Amino acid sequence: MVNSLPRRLVSMLFLAATAVSVFAPWTASAQVRTADPALRGVPLTDFPRFVKLSKHVYGYEEIRQPGFTTVSLIVLGKDGVLIADAQGSAAATQTMLDRIRTITPLPIKWYVVGSDHGDHTAGNHVLPGGLTWVVHPTSLAQLKRDSAAATAGRTVVVPPTAMTGSEQTIDLGTTQVVVRFLGRAHTGGDLMVHLPKEQILFMSEAFLNRVFPAMRSAYPTEWARTVDAALALPRVKRFVPGHGFIEKDKRSREELITFRDAITSVIAESKRLKTLGLTLEEATKRANWGDVGTWFLADQQAPIAIRRVWAEMDAGNR
Structure with a gap:
């Protein structure tokens, strides 16, 4: 059995190793491949921050609990701004809107729901009115259910209509954006934003960079195939995750492949545990996740992943 080291211990080991080489220059190539800002060497005071991806395109990284982006x-x-995915609260989303005003006076005109989960949609009610929404039918249905079940003080914004087909092109004047549905992954309504001219693909929660594959509402086997479809797209050099750090071109592809391999390894290990006839509790204790077991949320998400893979296996056996 391989257990992840406590995060505090890992951080201490990292700091000790850093102290030994204090005079060595810190470069991007030397950065630890992790979603943990402390291990990455990025102070929390740096967030929220923009990461400029091209002349007209920015990633926006904000910290969420328990401490990853x-x-x-x-x-x-030319005349407005497109946003794909907001943040997990009204305050965090309003901060993002305020920060956008520091780089452009243009109004927000388009909004893409890459993920329908609350950590990307809970602040949507502070977005400006009159938006053109792009949302997958599966996510629209989920947002309707969330709205119907919302408790007092919680607002769930339901877009007026869903996209038809598997892609939608938006001409922004400065560039063209192609919103793509490449298959079910983390939510079932996973949308990605492709900028062919800039060779960028924003993958929302279909790509969790060095975060344990979170499978509460996922389609494990399909998720791996969806990532393969993203990797096979022409004119993409930079893959941008929905969680974890935004990487440079070559490294972003390497990390996406690593994440795809993490999904397949979690599926394989969960299947192995099921063949042993274990209970979920027993399987969680005996699971060998290898290096993926050191990733963010491993302790929390591993039992959920096992249960989800087992459910997928049971559905396939009926």
Whole structure:
């Protein structure tokens, strides 16, 4: 059995190793491949922050609990701005809107729901009115259910209509954006934003960079195939995650492949545990996740992943 080291211990080991080489220059290539800002060497005071991806395109990294990033995409058009995914609260989303005003006076005109989960949609009610929404039918249905079940003080914004087909092109004047549905992954309504000219693909929660594959509402086997479809897209050099750090071109592809391999390894290990006839509690204790077991949320998400893979297996056996 391989257990992840306590995060505090990992941080201490990292700091000790850093102290030994204190005079060595810190470069991007030397950065630890992790979603943990402390291990990455990025102070929390740096967030929220923009990561400029091209002349008109920015990633927006904000810290969410328990301490890794939630990423939004900002595309500046000729007459307006497109946002893909907001943040997990009204305050965090309003901060993002305020920060956008520091780089452009243009109004927000388009909004893409890459993920329908609350950590990307809970602040949507502070978005400006009159938006053109792009949302997958599966996510629209989920947002309707969430709205119907919302408790007092919680607002769930339900877009007026869903997209038809598997892609939708938006001409922003400065560039073209292609919103793509490549298959079910983390939510079932996973949308990605492709900028062919800039060779960028924002993947929302279909790509969790060094975060344990969170499968509460996922489609495990399909998720791996969806990532393969993203990797096979032409004119993409930079893959932008919905959580974890935004990487440079080559490294972003390497990390996406690593994440795809993490999904398949979690599926394989969960299947192995099921063949042993274990209970979920027993399987969680005996699971060998390898290096993926050291990733963010591993302790929390591993039992959920096992249960989800087992459910997928049972559905396939009926």
